[in-house]
Amino acid sequence: xxxxxxxxxxxxxxxxxxxxxxxxxxxxxxxxxxxxxxxxxxxxxxxxxxxxxxxxxx
Amino acid sequence: xxxxxxxxxxxxxxxxxxxxxxxxxxxxxxxxxxxxxxxxxxxxxxxxxxxxxxxxxxxxxxxxxxxxxxxxxxxxxxxxxxxxxxxxxxxxxxxxxxxxxxxxxxxxxxxxxxxxxxxxxxxxxxxxxxxxxxxxxxxxxxxxxxxxxxxxxxxxxxxxxxxxxxxxxxxxxxxxxxxxxxxxxxxxxxxxxxxxxxxxxxxxxxxxxxxxxxxxxxxxxxxxxxxxxxxxxxxxxxxxxxxxxxxxxxxxxxxxxxxxxxxxxxxxxxxxxxxxxxxxxxxxxxxxxxxxxxxxxxxxxxxxxxxxxxxxxxxxxxxxxxxxxxxxxxxxxxxxxxxxxxxxxxxxxxxxxxxxxxxxxxxxxxxxx
Ligand code: SF4
Numbered sequence: 001x002x003x004x005x006x007x008x009x010x011x012x013x014x015x016x017x018x019x020x021x022x023x024x025x026x027x028x029x030x031x032x033x034x035x036x037x038x039x040x041x042x043x044x045x046x047x048x049x050x051x052x053x054x055x056x057x058x
Numbered sequence: 059x060x061x062x063x064x065x066x067x068x069x070x071x072x073x074x075x076x077x078x079x080x081x082x083x084x085x086x087x088x089x090x091x092x093x094x095x096x097x098x099x100x101x102x103x104x105x106x107x108x109x110x111x112x113x114x115x116x117x118x119x120x121x122x123x124x125x126x127x128x129x130x131x132x133x134x135x136x137x138x139x140x141x142x143x144x145x146x147x148x149x150x151x152x153x154x155x156x157x158x159x160x161x162x163x164x165x166x167x168x169x170x171x172x173x174x175x176x177x178x179x180x181x182x183x184x185x186x187x188x189x190x191x192x193x194x195x196x197x198x199x200x201x202x203x204x205x206x207x208x209x210x211x212x213x214x215x216x217x218x219x220x221x222x223x224x225x226x227x228x229x230x231x232x233x234x235x236x237x238x239x240x241x242x243x244x245x246x247x248x249x250x251x252x253x254x255x256x257x258x259x260x261x262x263x264x265x266x267x268x269x270x271x272x273x274x275x276x277x278x279x280x281x282x283x284x285x286x287x288x289x290x291x292x293x294x295x296x297x298x299x300x301x302x303x304x305x306x307x308x309x310x311x312x313x314x315x316x317x318x319x320x321x322x323x324x325x326x327x328x329x330x331x332x333x334x335x336x337x338x339x340x341x342x343x344x345x346x347x348x349x350x351x352x353x354x355x356x357x358x359x360x361x362x363x364x365x366x367x368x369x370x371x372x373x374x375x376x377x378x379x380x381x382x383x384x385x386x387x388x389x390x391x392x393x394x395x396x397x398x399x400x401x402x403x404x405x406x407x408x409x410x411x412x413x414x415x416x417x418x419x420x421x422x423x424x425x426x427x
Pocket of ligand 1: 031
C-alpha cells in the first residue's frame with residue numbers, strides 16, 4: 001500500500017528484539033510488509049507507519 | 059388431443075430431467091455438480107465457474123440486500139477430483155468468499171474446508187474472532203479430514219492470520235497451517251510455486267475497483283438519514299421574519315437539499331474514489347478538500363440565487379458533512395489503524411460539528427437579512 005498511507009506515528013505496534021526467535025511468521029502474515037528480515041535470526045520494523053493493527057503478527 | 063403427451067394442464071411429462079442427487083426435503087445448490095464417495099462420506103463437488111445466478115446474488119449482496127444471510131453450510135467440498143494428497147484450502151462460509159475461491163480453482167483438484175464464520179468474510183471474521191483456531195480445528199475433526207487426506211497440511215488465506223493462531227490449530231487437530239496468498243486469484247501460482255507466495259501476493263491492495271465496490275453499501279446506509287435530514291432542512295429554511303414561510307421552505311430548502319446531495323456525492327462517492335489523489339493523510343481533511351470542490355460547483359451552478367451569507371452557509375455545510383462521510387470510510391479500508399482512526403475522530407468530530415452548527419446559524423439568519 002505504498003500509495004495509500006494513513007496517519008504517521010500512531011501505531012501501537014511494538015517489536016521486542018530480545019524475544020524474537022526469527023521464525024519469520026510475521027513477515028509471512030503481515031498484509032502491509034511492515035517487517036523485513038534483519039540477518040539470519042531477527043527481523044526489523046521496515047515500515048511501522050504501514051501497520052493497520054490487524055493483529056495477524058501478534 | 060386425447061393421447062397427446064403435451065397436454066397443457068399437466069406440462070411436458072417426458073421433458074422433466076431426472077436430477078440424480080435429488081432427495082426429498084432438500085434442494086440441490088446450483089454450484090454443486092456431483093457428489094463423490096470418500097472415506098469421510100459423500101462430498102459435494104462444486105463447479106469452478108460462477109454462474110449468472112451467483113453473480114446476480116452478488117450484486118444484491120453488494121447493495122446490502124440479504125447481506126446478512128449470505129452463508130453456505132460449513133464442511134468439506136471438492137473441486138475437480140481430489141485424492142488423498144490433494145491440497146486442503148480453508149475458507150469462510152460467506153458465499154462471496156467461497157465463490158471467489160472456487161472461481162479461481164479451474165482445473166485444480168482440491169478439497170475446500172469451509173468453516174463457520176456466520177456468513178462473514180475471511181478478514182472480518184478473523185478480526186471478530188469467529189474465524190479462529192478453535193473453529194478450524196473443530197471443522198477438521200467434524201469432517202474427518204484425517205480420513206480424507208494423508209498429509210497434515212491446511213492452506214489458509216493469509217488474512218485469516220488475524221484470528222487464527224497457527225500453533226493452536228496444530229495442537230488441537232494435528233494439522234499444520236500454511237499461509238496462502240491474500241487473494242484467491244493467486245492460489246494456482248501459489249500451489250504451482252511449491253506453496254510459496256511472492257511479496258506481491260502477500261500484500262493487501264486497495265485500488266480504484268476495490269474502492270468503488272464499497273460505495274453502494276455506504277450509500278444505502280444513508281437512506282434513513284436522508285428521511286430525517288430532508289424535513290429538517292425544509293424546516294430550517296422556512297424560518298423567516300414572519301415566523302415561517304412555506305415559500306422559503308421550498309425554494310431555500312431545495313437549495314439546501316441540493317447541497318446535502320453534493321456533500322454525499324463528495325464524501326461517499328468521490329472521496330473513496332479519489333482517495334490517493336486527495337491532499338492530506340486524514341480522511342476528514344480529504345473530505346474537506348473534495349467538499350470545497352463541490353461547494354465551488356454549487357456556487358457556479360446557482361449564481362444569482364444565493365446571497366453571500368447563504369453561499370457561505372451551504373459551503374460550510376457541504377465541507378463539514380463531506381468531511382464526516384469521508385471519515386466514515388476509514389472503517390472500510392484495509393490500511394487504516396484503529397489507533398489512527400481514534401486519533402482522527404477525536405480531532406475531527408468537534409470541528410465538523412462546529413462547522414455544521416455555524417452553517418445552520420448562518421443559514422437561518424440569512425433568512426432575516
Ligand atoms: S498488526 Fe498487521 S499490519 Fe501491523 S505489523 Fe502486524 S501484521 Fe502487519
